[in-house]
Amino acid sequence: MKALRIAFCLLAFAALAAGTALADGPAIGSAAPNFQLTSIDGKPFSLADAQKQYKAVVLVFIATKCPYSNAYNDRMKQLADDLAKKGVLFVGINSNATEPVEEVKEHAKTHGFSFMILKDPGNKVADLYDAKRTPEAFIVDKDGKVRYHGRIDENYEDASKVTSPDLKNAVDALTSGQAIAHTETKAFGCTIKRA
């Protein structure tokens, strides 16, 4: 009976802890919430499957109309190509209720995005990760753990003057077995427009 009570308490505590984690988004080092979405090209995507196939998966919440997100269009294209060579998958996620899939497709075509873009209907994945702005990046490692959360770099205004390419640095450290120096970073961005 006593063992049962302890087990119940442990389960209740675990449920509470999980609830807290979900409400605040996954902490660095905790399990990245799994999800399945469909790409704007109609292809299915599962995070659990992707993390098995790649050294890491980079998720970036993006937008079509946000000037901060758009300032990174060329940088994201380049980064996606560079990361692919290292066996890291770069995925864009559009969770904005105000930006329908046709608009996201057109935007991707206009800017020549070759990386996969997922549409997040009802901003379910943004809620799972407690993503607040665009652009906002997460790195999920092969074990499904969140290893980085934050910005792409510190200078949205001028790519040529970037001094702290935080997302790239984090991927480089992760793929070379080093500790990530800055696991959480911040920058201004547009609020994700939730449904």
Add this chain to the structure above:
Amino acid sequence: MAARSNGLRKSRWFAGAALVAALSVPPAPAPAAGASRLAGELDAKSFAETVARNKGKVVLVNFWATWCVPCRQEFPDLVRLEKAYRGKVAVIGVSTDLARDLPAVEKFLADMRPEFPNYRKKSGGDDQDFIESVDDKWGGELPFTVVFGTNGKKARALSGMQTYADFEKALAPLLK
């Protein structure tokens, strides 16, 4: 009856006094031709000093940008809110626009005609330092609003676009 009429006189006197007080607060004058409508620039240190200068009042600070559609949408409510709560709540706006967007900032302020001070976040440095100095849970999303109590301590942080009712709800417990 006498007590009731005395009470009525008192409440009329208070209503009259409140009206006179409200009317006697001069609206912020329009700047001279060519002058900026901005009150200045803020970094992490001067932001804290600006909030501290208003100790004794509830302080509501709203971070906005001209390119941010929800910021533009909620701003008229802030203009209205400041008029309604003048004397009790100090409203402060902080534009996060870049220096190159100053003409858009001036035009926005000219259109909105806020009667509260608006600053621009100082250019340069790492935005992360400024963001964290305002609120360590703020990720940098805009708009963002922080409310400080009369004791100068942070009481609420509101992420994303708010309605007039949302602002009032955040202020209510601090005005008791």
